[in-house]
Amino acid sequence: MPVLDAAGDVKWILHSLEPTGSALSNGGRQYSAMALALDAAEARLRSILQTVPDAMIIIDEQGRIESLSSTAEHLFGYALDEVQGRNVSQLMPSPDREQHDSYLKRYLTTGERRIIGIGRIVVGQRKDGTTFPMHLTVGELRSAERHYFTGFIRDLTDQQLTETRLKELQSEVTHMSRFTALGEMASTLAHEINQPLTAIANYLRGCQRLLDRAEYESAPTLREAVRKAADQALRAGHIIRRLREFVARGESDRRVESLAKLLEDASTLALMGARENAVTVSFRLDPEADLVLADRIQIQQVLVNLIRNAIEVLTETANDRRLEISSVAQSDEMVEVSVSDTGAGLAPEVARYLFQPFVTTKRKGMGLGLSICRTIIEAHGGKIWVEDRGGGGTVFRFTLRTAGVGEADHAD
Ligand code: ADP
Numbered sequence: 001m002p003v004l005d006a007a008g009d010v011k012w013i014l015h016s017l018e019p020t021g022s023a024l025s026n027g028g029r030q031y032s033a034m035a036l037a038l039d040a041a042e043a044r045l046r047s048i049l050q051t052v053p054d055a056m057i058i059i060d061e062q063g064r065i066e067s068l069s070s071t072a073e074h075l076f077g078y079a080l081d082e083v084q085g086r087n088v089s090q091l092m093p094s095p096d097r098e099q100h101d102s103y104l105k106r107y108l109t110t111g112e113r114r115i116i117g118i119g120r121i122v123v124g125q126r127k128d129g130t131t132f133p134m135h136l137t138v139g140e141l142r143s144a145e146r147h148y149f150t151g152f153i154r155d156l157t158d159q160q161l162t163e164t165r166l167k168e169l170q171s172e173v174t175h176m177s178r179f180t181a182l183g184e185m186a187s188t189l190a191h192e193i194n195q196p197l198t199a200i201a202n203y204l205r206g207c208q209r210l211l212d213r214a215e216y217e218s219a220p221t222l223r224e225a226v227r228k229a230a231d232q233a234l235r236a237g238h239i240i241r242r243l244r245e246f247v248a249r250g251e252s253d254r255r256v257e258s259l260a261k262l263l264e265d266a267s268t269l270a271l272m273g274a275r276e277n278a279v280t281v282s283f284r285l286d287p288e289a290d291l292v293l294a295d296r297i298q299i300q301q302v303l304v305n306l307i308r309n310a311i312e313v314l315t316e317t318a319n320d321r322r323l324e325i326s327s328v329a330q331s332d333e334m335v336e337v338s339v340s341d342t343g344a345g346l347a348p349e350v351a352r353y354l355f356q357p358f359v360t361t362k363r364k365g366m367g368l369g370l371s372i373c374r375t376i377i378e379a380h381g382g383k384i385w386v387e388d389r390g391g392g393g394t395v396f397r398f399t400l401r402t403a404g405v406g407e408a409d410h411a412d
Helices: 010-017 027-051 070-076 096-110 163-213 219-249 259-271 296-317 369-379 405-410
Strands: 055-060 065-068 120-125 131-143 146-155 254-258 280-284 291-295 322-329 334-341 384-388 394-401
Touching: 027 065, 027 070, 055 070, 065 070, 070 120, 070 146, 096 120, 120 259, 131 259, 131 280, 163 219, 163 259, 163 296, 163 369, 254 259, 254 296, 259 280, 259 291, 259 296, 259 322, 259 334, 291 296, 291 394, 296 322, 296 334, 296 369, 296 394, 369 384, 369 394
Parallel strands: 280 322
Antiparallel strands: 055 065, 055 146, 120 131, 120 280, 131 146, 254 291, 322 334, 334 394, 384 394
């Protein structure tokens, strides 16, 4: 009886099925007691699935859907009897759709866990064909001869992070964005102002040399005035240098973080409302490169910037609105993260200067987002660059240092 296995409640349900002394006393009575117990267990499971607030899907080892919770029916747009017995891959888009059977087979033969007990961001597909980012945790159940998997799903576009957590995240990232934008501006200004200041100091030095040779009456007073002016120019230059150093040092709190979690939080923030704009988002994360050494808020800032830029360009310019976020382990202890869109591509007039401050094509844009991304990524020891996406659109890529297992042990 497959419905024995609701995750978490399996012991309780199995317990209710254990034959009692009276059930064993004769064949017929045993059968009816068993049937009653099974009915009761089934009813309990049904009521759990109807009331559990989470989206839950139970599948067997062939990947066939056994049960869905009501929330899952609602989330995917299917009634249980439309999908019961069908392959669960129907609830995911390509390429997972074609590959899900082999994921299952690989796990059943190798026991290698890539999602079970770990949890990952993947993409779900609703009955109407639209997709959404979701966080999936899979639990496993073995009972007697059978083997089941239970998926717990959180819809990330529907802001299933609690409101408080979401607000917290939002205010952290917004606060940091302003702070970094200010820093970036100060740094640019410092650079711009330093050049004329150096020129002033050089001219004054020249004047001083000329005045050293002059013999008219007021020359000493002029020399003194020019010396003081040069001192002040140097002092201003010094202040500016200190400001740049302060900004460059910044406040950074690097720890071992899960890239999947960073992406989950950042994309939830950035994708709020994206569903209304009919943007289809997919994630392809490399489980081999999940732990990174990063300042959580700064990297979220980078991701939010890149994803928001992509959504803006998709909403304004594209009919086919796809956004793909992926990560791939590199050979040199780095992981490459990419945010790719099917938008109109880069405007030629900004393409060359994209990562410099104040470069924008937007009427209300500051043109600071990408230069901030570069500052943050380079401070993390990574690189950021942009490429044309073959077939239209843009791909932003950046690298981050991965954290070894030893470092993870020391992380809190
Ligand atoms: P802002 O968003 O304020 O303009 P950014 O530094 O984030 O500042 O972006 C600079 C410019 O880069 C944008 O004005 C836009 O022209 C271009 N850009 C950024 N992301 C994309 C993208 N995904 N597709 C096309 N152009 C982009």
